[in-house]
Amino acid sequence: MSINKDFNKGNKISTNRLNTKFKKIKKVEKKKSTKSVIKMIIYIILFFIIIGFILLIVIYNKYLKGLSIEELKNYQIAETSIFYDRNGKELYKYYVENRTYVDYEKISKNIVNGLVAGEDQRYWENPGVDIVGLVRAGFRAIAGGERISGTSTITQQLIRNTIIQKKSNESLTEGIDRKIKEIFLSYQLTKSLSKEKILELYLNKIEFGHNTFGIEEASKKFFNKSAKDANIFEGSVLASLPKGPSYYSPYNHQDRLVGYLILDDEKADEEGKKDTKKLVSPEEVNSQKELVNSLKNKISNLKGKGVSDDSDKYVICNVDKTSLATKEFDVDEKGCTVLTYSRLFNFISDIKVKSGDKSLAYFPGRKDYILQRMLEDKYITFDDYKKAVIEGFGYKFNVVKEKIVAPHFVFYVREYLEKKYGKDSISMGGLKIYTTLDLDLQNKAQEIVSKQVKSNTSKFNAKNSALVSIDNKTGGILAMVGSNDYYSDDGKGQVNVITSKLQPGSSFKPFVYSIAMQKNQIGTKTPVYDLEMTFPGNYKPKNFDGRFMGKINISTALNHSRNIPAIKMFYMTSGVKEIVDFMHKLGADSLTMDENYGASLALGT
Structure with a gap:
């Protein structure tokens, strides 16, 4: 129931x-x-x-409390920093006065658009602070433990360059304190001034490198024209410099700024090595006219258009599939490929042209990032983009001769100090910087280099030379001549040969000798033969004078820089690894095992 x-x-x-x-x-x-x-x-x-x-x-x-943007009205430009030699003789003034103030209307839109696209994409809409960027960076920090960086707007950078100074070694608490003030003042400034006025103040305030401050002087220095006349290429270059005036120097690091061409010679030398060269200067680029023109044509023939206004995808057509070095990009039967704007960098550098054993490709620089961002934000067309990329091939910047005492040395010291203490501390701190340089010895060193270059030019057509003198007790630099003429017309004199990575040549021989002598218990009087020989790999080295001295001792072989005995010393060591490890102990970290060195390492080549 x-x-x-x-x-x-x-x-x-x-x-x-x-x-x-x-x-x-x-x-x-x-x-x-x-x-x-x-x-x-x-x-x-x-x-x-x-x-x-x-x-x-x-x-x-x-x-x-008490913070006010009124400080900008009464802002005083910082004092000049002065570099001295060891005896108090003035070498160089690093100041913030070399500027000509210009109104916003006298600044090219190409500069303004490049700066906004590269530094502050939402500048025209944000309230002085990039809230979207901050939130995105915050999520990245929480998700991946990344340090929050790169979120400062142009307005914040102006505040940081005027009212609030960022310390190079600030603590977390100091950083938070500064950031809060920075955000507050940026918001206040945006409410008080127009966006155009803020850009005007910013572009007239910041440094562009090489004693140049403000956009007008920078444009005159590098392009010999007023800021109002800068074209798209020039605008992208000038918009690149605030990121790092020394790092992207048009004179010292043109490759980092505007990119460079890479020439590969597939034909191996006697040791089986293939030659790869950077082509940066006009002379270097013009030496490969056929290949350069071929690469220009490949880039010029490309057609591009965006998928839609709100899409990050871009379509490029007229692509020669056979000219792409990798299979990274899918090209359809019509010769078109779809990619994101951020991969435009990779696409351009993937184009390679060939002629015989040689091939040529392009490696982009900072200005190419600015151009890519300008294209993405619709400031320029694809034709504008291509033209500006090509314009950078072998570009020759305007050179204004400024007589600076020991220029290679002072810029070497300045770059070191900027990395250690921050650029602003050095350029605006009113510092008195005493160096180890002896100006009397520096002048003598310059005389020696100039005299030697004249001799080398007539004998070997070698038109450049460098010299550094170091105090063995302290390691202090007494004299540094980085090239024969810092102010040479071709601009190459501004490259510091002393700090550049070059083959050490015969100066490397004593290190190989020392290892061989210690390992085999031989001395300076031990006999060694300087005779024509064939070493493994069918390697037949010769001496610089084309002669052989026969039976000599080790001391004589090293004093006369004989190549055959040096190669024999190489084979008396355990080989490349032992030499590289030994050099690492001495601080020569640029030598690596992945460079495929052979017996010629003993000759510093």
């Missing part, structure tokens, strides 16, 4: 009535529960509002 039947017979209570009662009870409980949840949510919201309000009061009183 079912339970329902018992209820119906015995107690005459209907099942429907029981169900009705149950439903009423359940409904009352739900109402009470809902009211409690709503009250709790309201209390939580009120709690956070009160806490937030209290925090705002604390932050305002601790960090923001």
Whole structure:
């Protein structure tokens, strides 16, 4: 018998009535529960509002009280820093006065657009702070533990260059303090001034390198024209420099700034090595005219268009599939490929042209990033982009001759100090910087280099030379001549040969000798033969004078820089690894095992 039947017979209570009662009870409980949840949510919201309000009061009183953008009106330009030699003789003034202030209307749109695209994409819409960028960086930091960086707007950078100074070694607390003030003042400045005025102040304030401050002087120095006349290529270069005036120097690091051509010679030399060269200067680029013109044509023939206004995809057509060095890009039967704007860099550098055993490709620089961003933000067309990329091939920057005492040395010291203490501390700190240089010895060193170059030019057509003199007791640099003429017309004189990575040549021989002598217990009077020989790999080295001295001792072989004995010393060591390890102990870290050195390492080649 079912339970329902018992209820119906015995107690005459209907099942429907029981169900009705149950439903009423359940409904009352739900109402009470809902009211409690709503009250709790309201209390939580009120709690956070009160806490937030209290925090705002604390932050305002601790960090923001008394801060005002009025300081910009009375802002004083920092003092000049002066470099001296060891005896107090002045070498160089590093100052912030070399500027000509220009109004916003006298600054080319190409410069403005390049700067905004590269430094602050949402500049025209943001309230002085890139909230979207900050949130995105915050999520990246939480998800991957990355350090939050690269979120400063142009307005924040202006504040940092005027009212608030960033310390090179600031603590986390100091960094937070500065950032809060920076954000507050940037917001205030954006409310008080137009976006155009803020850009005007910024571009007239910042440094562009080589004693040049403000956009007008920078444009005149590097391009010999006013800032209002800068074209797209020039605008992209000038917009690149605020990121690192020394690192992207048009004179010292043109390859980093505008990119460079890579020439590969597939034909191996006697030791099986293939030759790869960077082509940067006009002379280097013009030496490979056929290949350069071929690469220019490949790039010029490309057609490009965006997929849509809100898409990050870009379509490039007229692509010669056979000219792509890798299979990274899918090219359809119509010669088109779809890629993101951020991969445009990779695509251009993937184009390679060949002629015989030689091939040529392009490696982009900082200005190419600016151009890519300008294209993405619709400031320029694809034809503009291509033209500006090609314009950088072998570009010759304008050179203004400024007589600086010991220029290679002072710029070497300056770059070192900027890395250690921050650029602003050196350029605006009013410092007196005493160096190890002896100006009298420096002048003598310059005379020696100039005299030697004349001799080398007539004998070997070698038109450059360098010299460095170091105090063996302290390691201090007494004299540094980085090239024969820092102010040479071709601009190559500004390259510091001393700090460039070059083959050491015969100066490397003593290190190989020392290992061989220690390992084999031989001395300076041990006999060695300087005779024509064939070494493994059919390697037949010769001496610089084309002669052989026969039986000599080790001392004579080293003093006369004989190549055959040096190669013999190489084979008396355990080989390349032992030599490289030994050099690492001496601090020569640029030697690596992956360079495929052979016996010629003993000759410093």
